[in-house]
Amino acid sequence: MEAGVHLRPEAAHAEEIEALAASLSATGGGRIRLSELLADLNRSASVARVPAPAAHWGFQWDEEDVRSQRWWPQGITTSADHDESEVYDGRRVVMTSWYSKEFHGLHMGTRVTVVDLERLRYRHVLLVEAFTRGDGSVDVRPVEVHAGGIVWHGRHLHVAATARGILTFRVDDLMRVGDLGDQDRLARTTGSFGYSYLLPVRFSYTGLADPGHEPMRYSFLSLARANAQAHLLAGEYGRARRTTRLLDFSIDPATSLLRLSADGAAHPLSVDQGVEGMQGATKVDQRWYLNSSAGRYWRGSVHVGCPGSFRRCARMLPVGVEDIAYWPSQDELWSLSEYPGRRHVFAMKRSSFD
DSSP, X not given: OOOOEEEEEEOOOHHHHHHHHHHHHTTTOEEOOHHHHHTTOOEEOEEOOOSSTTEEEEEEOOHHHHHOSSEEEEEEEEHHHHOTTOOBTXXXXXXXXXXXXXXXXXXXXXXXXXXXXXXXXXXXXXXXEEEEOTTSOEEEEEOOOOOOOXXXXXXXXXXXXXXXXXXXXXXXXXXXXOOTTOHHHHHHOGGXXXXXXXXXXXXXXXXXXXXXXXXXXXXXEEEEEETTEEEEEEEXXXXXXXXXXXXXXEEEXXXXXXXXXXXXXXXXXXXXXXXXXXXXXXXXXXXEEEEEOOOSXXXXXXXXXXXXXXXXXXXXXXXXXXXEEEETTTTEEEEEEOSTTOOOEEEEEGGGGO
């Protein structure tokens, strides 16, 4: 099947990010390593029974995050996606994305949560865009995307941005805001909403479509490996007559970015058809594993196999299931659920679906 869609890198923010780092450094903040963030996790998760037949282990957030009406969890990636050692700084790490609904008249954008699985401690990081004001000072504004899927690979974090394409963040750009008592600094970073840590978007991959082709909705992302090569998988959430495509992009191992063709765009290696209601998809040894949701009252399902011949494992997942990621050494599929009061992150034995 002809793809008819592609991604083109656009809108680099390198100068604004450097200016932001310099501004925050002047007040005791600035760039930090991810390992420094992992040493400053401020919230506790807890092991929990997950109400789904396929889940063999899981945890839940603290009470505030379990019940929040503002923040809704969506995407998941792990240190197994980051590199083949499957750990970062000696730790097993999970990252999840959340989007903000408008609540009490305020929309706070998108955040990622970094979880240390050994200690079940975590912290939220606000995703922002750095920009230059008319007076030459630097500020940030929240990134407003659904973030239905994320992939942490190498130095970069890729975030699904639906009709916009994909936003790419460099993990080395992680920044600490600094002394929250510094009112002058707060005036210069009005979009931080009091978050102690920020990650600014470095550039975007704009989604484009050829004439006669429907634009792609980049609803979710995942990482797959084949013959020691990493691939970025992207898919569409759709119901009724909407498309449910699955795309496979090659990742350049030297940069952890999408491999570009001679025309400067990233073209998918393949395009396949998924299933209605897909919330996430990954591939293991050429076999697809798709999560699908069924609304607020019914458990979700896993669909296993190849396009055109998926086998449905019905009602095996929690209500409100979202993205999916694969952990090779454990042979586990990881996912999460979104509804307030019923939010879990959980692992499933892949063999249970074979």
